[in-house]
Amino acid sequence: MAEAARGSVRRITEVGEDVLKRPCREVTEFGSAALSALVDDMFLTMYIADGAGLAANQVGVDLRLFVYDCPDDDGVRHVGHVVNPVLDLPDPGDRRLIDTYEGCLSVPGAAMSVPRTDRAVVRGLDKDGTPLVIEGTGYFARCLQHEYDHLVGHTYLDRLSKRDRKEALRQMADRRDVVFALRASKAEAVEAARRPGDQAPTPG
Incomplete structure (x- = not known):
């Protein structure tokens, strides 16, 4: 996708x-080049690591922002980002808990x-300050x-x-060393594809 590219x-x-x-911290400045670049970097970093979502503090930036590229249980793909999110969950009497691996x-x-x-x-x-409402089911x-x-400030742990x-x-x-090696290999492949001269010639 364009952001990752x-x-x-x-x-x-x-x-x-x-x-x-x-x-x-809350994001207070919208529409900036720095915020757009952070979103782009987060998407690529998420894809390199085979993730379905990534929060800004996972790349060392303490801002209220996350990106996602995640399917629901019906196989519908959801892709986007959200800044300064507020989470709404069903009332305790209406909610159903699903216990599965994460x-x-x-x-x-x-x-x-x-x-x-x-x-x-x-x-x-969104990064330009436009209001968003994102509804999710299942995964x-x-x-x-x-x-x-x-x-x-929490992880699932x-x-x-x-x-x-x-x-x-x-x-x-x-397992972390194996995971890191896979990430490094994918990151190197991305960088190699971007280097001039590394691409195969186009048939004439």
């Missing part, structure tokens, strides 16, 4: 880093079962809740029992 790959923060532990790009290589509601609505703005609702958690959190960190320790 313009972007640069940024380092993804890991669980334990301070920027992931504190609430992010991963996180800042907890590389780990996946644990996390209960989330099957519906969610996010209200916010997309999970994605919206997951990314919103990041912006208030904070929703786990001590035992499950320990297991997730063990998985991360075992």
